[in-house]
Amino acid sequence: MNLKNKKVFLTRPYKVVYKDGDRIIKVFTKEHGKANVFNEALCQARVEETGLDVPVVEEVSQIDGEWALVIKYVEGKTLEQIMEEDRENLPKYMEQFVDLQLSMHAKRAPRLTLQKDKFARKIASLKDTVDATTRYELHTRLDSMPNHIKLCHGDFNPSNVIVRADGTMSIVDWAHATQGNASGDAAITYLEFALKDQKMADLYLDLFCKKSDTAKQYVQKWLPIAAASQLTKGIEEEKEFLSRWIDVIDFQ
Ligand SMILES: Nc1ncnc2c1ncn2[C@@H]1O[C@H](COP(=O)(O)OP(=O)(O)O)[C@@H](O)[C@H]1O
Ligand SMILES: [Mg+2]
Numbered sequence: 691m692n693l694k695n696k697k698v699f700l701t702r703p704y705k706v707v708y709k710d711g712d713r714i715i716k717v718f719t720k721e722h723g724k725a726n727v728f729n730e731a732l733c734q735a736r737v738e739e740t741g742l743d744v745p746v747v748e749e750v751s752q753i754d755g756e757w758a759l760v761i762k763y764v765e766g767k768t769l770e771q772i773m774e775e776d777r778e779n780l781p782k783y784m785e786q787f788v789d790l791q792l793s794m795h796a797k798r799a800p801r802l803t804l805q806k807d808k809f810a811r812k813i814a815s816l817k818d819t820v821d822a823t824t825r826y827e828l829h830t831r832l833d834s835m836p837n838h839i840k841l842c843h844g845d846f847n848p849s850n851v852i853v854r855a856d857g858t859m860s861i862v863d864w865a866h867a868t869q870g871n872a873s874g875d876a877a878i879t880y881l882e883f884a885l886k887d888q889k890m891a892d893l894y895l896d897l898f899c900k901k902s903d904t905a906k907q908y909v910q911k912w913l914p915i916a917a918a919s920q921l922t923k924g925i926e927e928e929k930e931f932l933s934r935w936i937d938v939i940d941f942q
Contacts, residue, residue: 691753693717709763713748717758727757730865733802734761737867740797740841743860745852764860769848781893787848788897790859791879795872795902797841805842805870806832812919819921819929824936832915835871842868842875847882872902873909877916880909881935885928914938 696708696715704722708715718727727750734747749760773783813820813828820828843850844866852860876898883891899906917935920928 691715691751691758693753712763714745714761714763715753715758716761717753717756720756722757724757726865727759731759733867734864736799736802737797737841737864740799742794742797742841743858744864745860745862761862764852764854764862766852766854766860769851769853769859772853773848780890783848784890784893784897785901786859787851788894788901790851790861791843791846791876791898792872792902794843794846794861795840795875798839799841799867799869800839802841802867802869805844805868805874806835806837808844808866808868808870809874809915809919812922813915815922816918819933820918820936828915828918828936831911835874835912835915838871839869840872840875842870842872844868844875844878845882846875846879871912873904874912874916876902876904876909877912878920881913881916881920881932885931 693708693715696710699707699709699714701707705716705718708717731747731750734744737744738746745762745764747759747761749758751758751760769783769787773780776783809832810829813825813832816825843861843864845863846861850861850863852862854860876895879898880891880895883894895906895909898904899909914936917932921932921936
Protein backbone atom coordinates (compact mmCIF):
# COMPACT_ATOMS: atom_id res chain seq x y z
CA MET A 691 0.00 0.00 0.00
CA ASN A 692 1.14 3.58 -0.54
CA LEU A 693 -0.34 6.91 0.38
CA LYS A 694 -0.46 8.44 -3.09
CA ASN A 695 -3.91 9.86 -3.92
CA LYS A 696 -5.10 9.44 -0.35
CA LYS A 697 -6.68 12.42 1.35
CA VAL A 698 -5.22 13.70 4.62
CA PHE A 699 -8.11 13.69 7.08
CA LEU A 700 -6.24 15.13 10.06
CA THR A 701 -2.78 15.43 11.57
CA ARG A 702 -1.85 14.73 15.20
CA PRO A 703 1.52 14.75 17.00
CA TYR A 704 2.02 10.99 16.62
CA LYS A 705 0.08 10.27 13.47
CA VAL A 706 -1.56 11.31 10.26
CA VAL A 707 -5.07 10.06 9.53
CA TYR A 708 -5.93 9.51 5.85
CA LYS A 709 -9.22 8.75 4.21
CA ASP A 710 -9.16 6.21 1.42
CA GLY A 711 -12.61 5.45 0.01
CA ASP A 712 -14.55 3.67 2.71
CA ARG A 713 -11.52 3.25 4.95
CA ILE A 714 -9.55 5.36 7.43
CA ILE A 715 -5.78 4.86 7.56
CA LYS A 716 -4.02 5.92 10.77
CA VAL A 717 -0.29 6.19 10.01
CA PHE A 718 1.84 6.46 13.16
CA THR A 719 5.29 7.99 13.55
CA LYS A 720 8.19 5.77 14.62
CA GLU A 721 8.16 7.13 18.20
CA HIS A 722 4.65 5.76 18.75
CA GLY A 723 6.09 2.25 18.51
CA LYS A 724 5.07 -0.91 16.70
CA ALA A 725 3.67 -2.57 19.85
CA ASN A 726 1.27 0.32 20.47
CA VAL A 727 -0.12 0.01 16.95
CA PHE A 728 -0.68 -3.75 17.30
CA ASN A 729 -2.15 -3.17 20.76
CA GLU A 730 -4.68 -0.66 19.42
CA ALA A 731 -5.70 -3.13 16.71
CA LEU A 732 -6.05 -5.93 19.26
CA CYS A 733 -8.11 -3.80 21.67
CA GLN A 734 -10.43 -2.79 18.86
CA ALA A 735 -10.78 -6.41 17.67
CA ARG A 736 -11.69 -7.49 21.21
CA VAL A 737 -14.29 -4.72 21.43
CA GLU A 738 -15.75 -5.78 18.06
CA GLU A 739 -16.48 -9.16 19.67
CA THR A 740 -18.73 -7.52 22.28
CA GLY A 741 -21.24 -6.55 19.59
CA LEU A 742 -20.94 -2.84 20.36
CA ASP A 743 -21.29 -0.48 17.39
CA VAL A 744 -17.64 0.15 16.47
CA PRO A 745 -15.92 0.30 13.08
CA VAL A 746 -14.14 -2.88 11.99
CA VAL A 747 -10.35 -2.85 12.07
CA GLU A 748 -9.25 -4.35 8.75
CA GLU A 749 -5.46 -4.31 8.65
CA VAL A 750 -2.26 -3.55 10.46
CA SER A 751 0.24 -2.72 7.75
CA GLN A 752 3.49 -0.99 6.99
CA ILE A 753 3.41 2.02 4.71
CA ASP A 754 6.71 3.56 3.65
CA GLY A 755 8.37 2.10 6.73
CA GLU A 756 5.73 3.33 9.18
CA TRP A 757 3.09 1.28 10.98
CA ALA A 758 -0.51 1.93 10.08
CA LEU A 759 -4.01 0.82 11.07
CA VAL A 760 -6.68 0.45 8.43
CA ILE A 761 -10.20 0.86 9.82
CA LYS A 762 -13.60 0.97 8.16
CA TYR A 763 -14.78 4.56 7.73
CA VAL A 764 -18.01 5.54 9.48
CA GLU A 765 -19.85 8.15 7.44
CA GLY A 766 -21.11 10.96 9.64
CA LYS A 767 -20.09 13.78 11.95
CA THR A 768 -18.39 13.54 15.31
CA LEU A 769 -20.65 14.24 18.28
CA GLU A 770 -18.16 16.98 19.20
CA GLN A 771 -18.89 18.75 15.91
CA ILE A 772 -22.65 18.37 16.39
CA MET A 773 -22.47 19.70 19.97
CA GLU A 774 -20.59 22.75 18.70
CA GLU A 775 -22.92 23.41 15.78
CA ASP A 776 -26.17 23.00 17.70
CA ARG A 777 -25.41 24.45 21.16
CA GLU A 778 -29.08 24.89 21.94
CA ASN A 779 -29.61 21.16 22.03
CA LEU A 780 -26.51 20.41 24.08
CA PRO A 781 -28.44 18.78 26.97
CA LYS A 782 -30.08 16.36 24.54
CA TYR A 783 -26.73 15.42 22.96
CA MET A 784 -25.12 15.04 26.36
CA GLU A 785 -27.87 12.60 27.34
CA GLN A 786 -27.23 10.57 24.21
CA PHE A 787 -23.50 10.66 24.96
CA VAL A 788 -24.03 9.34 28.51
CA ASP A 789 -26.52 6.69 27.33
CA LEU A 790 -23.94 5.50 24.82
CA GLN A 791 -21.23 5.33 27.48
CA LEU A 792 -23.53 3.34 29.78
CA SER A 793 -24.42 0.91 26.98
CA MET A 794 -20.68 0.38 26.55
CA HIS A 795 -20.19 -0.20 30.28
CA ALA A 796 -22.84 -2.93 30.08
CA LYS A 797 -20.55 -4.92 27.77
CA ARG A 798 -17.83 -7.36 28.84
CA ALA A 799 -14.47 -8.00 27.20
CA PRO A 800 -12.78 -10.43 29.59
CA ARG A 801 -9.44 -10.49 27.80
CA LEU A 802 -8.75 -6.78 27.86
CA THR A 803 -6.17 -5.31 30.25
CA LEU A 804 -7.51 -4.51 33.72
CA GLN A 805 -8.14 -0.81 34.25
CA LYS A 806 -6.54 -0.96 37.72
CA ASP A 807 -3.33 -2.44 36.29
CA LYS A 808 -3.22 0.26 33.68
CA PHE A 809 -3.84 3.05 36.20
CA ALA A 810 -1.19 1.58 38.55
CA ARG A 811 1.35 1.46 35.72
CA LYS A 812 0.62 5.07 34.83
CA ILE A 813 0.92 6.30 38.43
CA ALA A 814 4.25 4.48 38.76
CA SER A 815 5.51 6.07 35.56
CA LEU A 816 5.11 9.59 37.01
CA LYS A 817 8.31 9.35 39.04
CA ASP A 818 9.72 12.58 37.65
CA THR A 819 6.55 14.67 37.95
CA VAL A 820 4.73 13.46 41.07
CA ASP A 821 6.51 12.95 44.42
CA ALA A 822 6.70 9.56 46.15
CA THR A 823 4.24 10.51 48.92
CA THR A 824 1.55 11.50 46.45
CA ARG A 825 2.20 8.44 44.28
CA TYR A 826 1.84 6.27 47.39
CA GLU A 827 -1.50 7.93 48.20
CA LEU A 828 -2.69 7.39 44.64
CA HIS A 829 -1.70 3.69 44.69
CA THR A 830 -3.39 3.20 48.07
CA ARG A 831 -6.56 4.85 46.87
CA LEU A 832 -6.56 2.78 43.67
CA ASP A 833 -6.07 -0.46 45.66
CA SER A 834 -9.04 0.39 47.85
CA MET A 835 -11.41 0.77 44.90
CA PRO A 836 -13.76 -2.12 44.02
CA ASN A 837 -12.86 -4.56 41.24
CA HIS A 838 -15.25 -4.25 38.32
CA ILE A 839 -15.01 -5.70 34.82
CA LYS A 840 -17.03 -3.30 32.69
CA LEU A 841 -15.87 -2.41 29.21
CA CYS A 842 -14.16 0.99 29.53
CA HIS A 843 -12.97 3.17 26.67
CA GLY A 844 -10.33 5.18 28.51
CA ASP A 845 -10.75 8.25 26.30
CA PHE A 846 -14.51 8.52 25.98
CA ASN A 847 -15.21 12.02 24.67
CA PRO A 848 -17.49 13.38 21.92
CA SER A 849 -14.68 13.46 19.33
CA ASN A 850 -14.58 9.68 19.52
CA VAL A 851 -18.27 9.25 18.74
CA ILE A 852 -19.35 9.28 15.09
CA VAL A 853 -23.03 10.06 14.49
CA ARG A 854 -24.49 8.74 11.24
CA ALA A 855 -27.22 10.53 9.27
CA ASP A 856 -29.83 8.20 10.79
CA GLY A 857 -28.71 9.17 14.31
CA THR A 858 -27.01 5.87 15.21
CA MET A 859 -23.60 6.20 16.84
CA SER A 860 -20.31 4.38 16.46
CA ILE A 861 -17.42 4.64 18.94
CA VAL A 862 -13.85 5.00 17.61
CA ASP A 863 -10.31 5.24 19.04
CA TRP A 864 -9.93 2.13 21.21
CA ALA A 865 -6.22 2.42 22.03
CA HIS A 866 -6.92 2.88 25.76
CA ALA A 867 -9.66 0.28 26.24
CA THR A 868 -9.69 -1.73 29.47
CA GLN A 869 -12.10 -3.66 31.67
CA GLY A 870 -12.79 -2.01 34.99
CA ASN A 871 -14.85 0.60 36.80
CA ALA A 872 -17.37 2.73 34.96
CA SER A 873 -16.72 5.59 37.38
CA GLY A 874 -13.00 5.46 36.64
CA ASP A 875 -13.87 5.78 32.97
CA ALA A 876 -16.31 8.62 33.77
CA ALA A 877 -13.63 10.43 35.78
CA ILE A 878 -11.43 10.56 32.66
CA THR A 879 -14.35 11.85 30.58
CA TYR A 880 -15.11 14.50 33.22
CA LEU A 881 -11.53 15.77 33.22
CA GLU A 882 -11.42 15.89 29.43
CA PHE A 883 -14.52 18.09 29.44
CA ALA A 884 -13.27 20.19 32.36
CA LEU A 885 -10.02 20.96 30.55
CA LYS A 886 -12.08 22.72 27.89
CA ASP A 887 -15.35 23.77 29.51
CA GLN A 888 -16.27 23.38 33.19
CA LYS A 889 -20.00 23.82 32.52
CA MET A 890 -20.01 20.92 30.10
CA ALA A 891 -18.09 18.83 32.62
CA ASP A 892 -20.68 19.54 35.30
CA LEU A 893 -23.56 18.76 32.96
CA TYR A 894 -21.84 15.50 32.02
CA LEU A 895 -21.23 14.44 35.61
CA ASP A 896 -24.80 15.24 36.68
CA LEU A 897 -26.20 13.11 33.89
CA PHE A 898 -23.73 10.27 34.36
CA CYS A 899 -24.51 10.03 38.08
CA LYS A 900 -28.24 10.30 37.57
CA LYS A 901 -28.47 7.75 34.78
CA SER A 902 -26.10 5.24 36.38
CA ASP A 903 -27.41 5.83 39.92
CA THR A 904 -23.87 6.59 41.09
CA ALA A 905 -22.95 8.93 43.95
CA LYS A 906 -20.98 11.95 42.76
CA GLN A 907 -18.52 11.51 45.62
CA TYR A 908 -17.67 8.08 44.27
CA VAL A 909 -16.76 9.41 40.81
CA GLN A 910 -14.85 12.21 42.55
CA LYS A 911 -12.78 9.60 44.41
CA TRP A 912 -11.49 8.50 41.04
CA LEU A 913 -10.54 12.00 39.89
CA PRO A 914 -6.99 12.15 41.32
CA ILE A 915 -6.28 8.72 39.79
CA ALA A 916 -7.74 9.75 36.44
CA ALA A 917 -5.79 13.02 36.58
CA ALA A 918 -2.54 11.12 37.17
CA SER A 919 -3.38 8.88 34.23
CA GLN A 920 -4.03 11.83 31.92
CA LEU A 921 -0.84 13.54 33.14
CA THR A 922 1.24 10.72 31.63
CA LYS A 923 0.29 12.03 28.18
CA GLY A 924 2.75 14.84 28.85
CA ILE A 925 0.65 17.63 27.34
CA GLU A 926 2.25 20.80 28.69
CA GLU A 927 -0.92 22.95 28.68
CA GLU A 928 -2.78 20.34 30.77
CA LYS A 929 -0.08 19.91 33.39
CA GLU A 930 -1.11 22.58 35.88
CA PHE A 931 -4.80 21.68 35.77
CA LEU A 932 -4.22 17.95 36.19
CA SER A 933 -1.65 18.46 38.95
CA ARG A 934 -4.24 20.43 40.91
CA TRP A 935 -6.63 17.50 40.68
CA ILE A 936 -3.97 15.08 41.89
CA ASP A 937 -3.29 17.33 44.87
CA VAL A 938 -6.93 17.14 45.96
CA ILE A 939 -5.72 14.09 47.88
CA ASP A 940 -3.73 16.29 50.28
CA PHE A 941 -6.81 17.91 51.69
CA GLN A 942 -8.60 14.75 52.74
N1 LIG B 1 -13.51 4.75 11.62
C1 LIG B 1 -13.68 6.06 11.54
N2 LIG B 1 -14.69 6.57 10.80
C2 LIG B 1 -14.86 7.91 10.70
N3 LIG B 1 -14.07 8.81 11.29
C3 LIG B 1 -13.06 8.37 12.04
C4 LIG B 1 -12.81 6.98 12.22
N4 LIG B 1 -11.73 6.83 13.02
C5 LIG B 1 -11.34 8.07 13.33
N5 LIG B 1 -12.12 9.01 12.74
C6 LIG B 1 -11.97 10.46 12.84
O1 LIG B 1 -10.62 10.77 13.06
C7 LIG B 1 -10.46 11.41 14.33
C8 LIG B 1 -9.17 10.94 14.99
O2 LIG B 1 -9.14 9.54 15.09
P1 LIG B 1 -8.97 8.82 16.48
O3 LIG B 1 -8.96 7.37 16.22
O4 LIG B 1 -9.98 9.34 17.43
O5 LIG B 1 -7.50 9.26 16.92
P2 LIG B 1 -6.97 10.30 18.02
O6 LIG B 1 -8.10 10.92 18.75
O7 LIG B 1 -6.12 9.46 18.90
O8 LIG B 1 -6.20 11.29 17.24
C9 LIG B 1 -11.72 11.09 15.09
O9 LIG B 1 -12.01 12.06 16.06
C10 LIG B 1 -12.75 11.04 14.00
O10 LIG B 1 -13.13 12.35 13.65
MG1 LIG C 1 -9.87 10.30 19.24
